[in-house]
Amino acid sequence: xxxxxxxFGVAAQGFVAYPNRLGASLDGKLMLRxxxxxxxxxxxxxxxxxxxxxxxxAGDIFSAFDKGKYDNISSLSLLxxxxxxxxxxxxxxxxxxxxxxxFIELSAGFSYVxxxxxxxxxxxxxxxxxxxxxxxxxxxxxxxxxxxxTVSKRLDVILSYTGAWPLHTVGKVKQSFIGAGLxxxx
Numbered sequence: 001x002x003x004x005x006x007x008f009g010v011a012a013q014g015f016v017a018y019p020n021r022l023g024a025s026l027d028g029k030l031m032l033r034x035x036x037x038x039x040x041x042x043x044x045x046x047x048x049x050x051x052x053x054x055x056x057x058a059g060d061i062f063s064a065f066d067k068g069k070y071d072n073i074s075s076l077s078l079l080x081x082x083x084x085x086x087x088x089x090x091x092x093x094x095x096x097x098x099x100x101x102x103f104i105e106l107s108a109g110f111s112y113v114x115x116x117x118x119x120x121x122x123x124x125x126x127x128x129x130x131x132x133x134x135x136x137x138x139x140x141x142x143x144x145x146x147x148x149x150t151v152s153k154r155l156d157v158i159l160s161y162t163g164a165w166p167l168h169t170v171g172k173v174k175q176s177f178i179g180a181g182l183x184x185x186x
Contacts, residue, residue, distance in 0.1 A: 005033040013181030023053030049077040081107025101150035111142040111164035140164040156183040
């Protein structure tokens with residue numbers, strides 16, 4: 001199964017994150033069409049994702065990776081997965097009224113996550129310990145699922161879930177968010 005065709009995509013999403021936060025993410029995607037069967041239009045997908053959830057303690061929305069100054073969640077993820085298209089997706093169809101266009105994309109990989117809980121900051125302050133930025137960041141296994149519909153040759157409407165679970169959870173929480181947005185394909 002060698003890739004027959006390569007596409008690039010950029011997705012922008014707004015999301016609701018656990019615990020009770022709003023945020024935004026930007027994804028870059030490399031999609032490689034599998035050539036297992038000439039009538040199947042599924043693709044291998046490599047995704048780079050940057051996500052940032054707004055702080056709960058009045059930090060600036062643009063304060064990502066800020067060495068513990070604000071209680072925000074920021075992450076960088078690298079995921080690999082598979083996109084299953086249902087019907088003939090519009091980008092591969094010569095017929096403008098092609099049936100299909102829905103897809104599901106499942107991916108797994110890892111994330112570099114920054115998050116600190118308020119209680120952890122308070123605990124460090126009570127103990128008189130300095131905040132060590134390296135303890136606020138961790139690598140975490142991650143998964144992502146996307147459901148979408150191709151509305152034109154270049155544009156997809158998407159709904160997604162992304163989760164990352166830090167292996168060492170002292171002062172950190174699981175990253176979990178549900179997003180909605182648009183994906184533009186080149």
